[in-house]
């Protein structure tokens with residue numbers, strides 16, 4: 709079936725993915741995508757096995773540039789990057805686009821990844837926040853509200869990543885006033901930037917969630933305020949490029965406008 713559209717959140721063997729960029733391009737062509745955008749994890753300011761090294765990022769840049777030429781006329785390819793809050797902005801002009809994401813909060817001198825494992829997150833909240841999950845959420849969304857400014861993002865990555873393990877290991881009441889106040893403040897700041905928020909199916913394909921990021925309440929809040937949304941897979945292997953896009957596309961109220969908007973941001 710011809711599906712059209714783009715998938716702009718793609719990882720490869722250059723960071724923590726299982727497939728090469730060329731395997732991802734071929735998967736995108738098989739699924740009938742109009743274009744694919746690569747978003748390798750930018751090098752982090754500290755040791756992070758899931759991110760590219762500086763040397764790896766240079767190789768990644770050369771390889772995706774080579775594929776752009778090789779596949780010209782068959783599928784459109786964009787060379788992007790996923791910039792974590794803690795890496796700042798990439799060199800100007802280096803990439804076609806930037807996804808800005810918060811993967812870690814900082815408490816004192818300690819960095820706590822919110823998406824590594826339920827155990828690491830639980831131990832981190834117990835040890836660093838005295839078990840106060842709402843304090844974690846407040847710190848997480850304070851950073852998230854600044855992610856466009858910090859990273860120069862064109863796309864806002866997985867807005868509520870801190871709920872990755874919520875179905876398996878729930879600690880937050882997602883309708884708690886402290887939780888909703890935290891995300892609404894971040895959403896309001898980001899809505900002012902006009903940048904699109906991802907509907908991200910990555911945690912579904914990895915078996916952690918039954919619905920994409922962000923939570924339906926957040927999607928409705930964004931849509932009611934004119935927020936732009938785009939569908940991304942955050943795929944780490946060729947089998948999950950454009951994962952469940954057909955199923956979740958109706959979430960985008962203005963589904964028809966989506967492809968046009970994706971071209972506009974680029």
Ligand SMILES: [Zn+2]
Pocket residue numbers: 790809811865866
């Ligand atoms: Zn991410």
Ligand SMILES: [Zn+2]
Pocket residue numbers: 717719790942
């Ligand atoms: Zn990602």
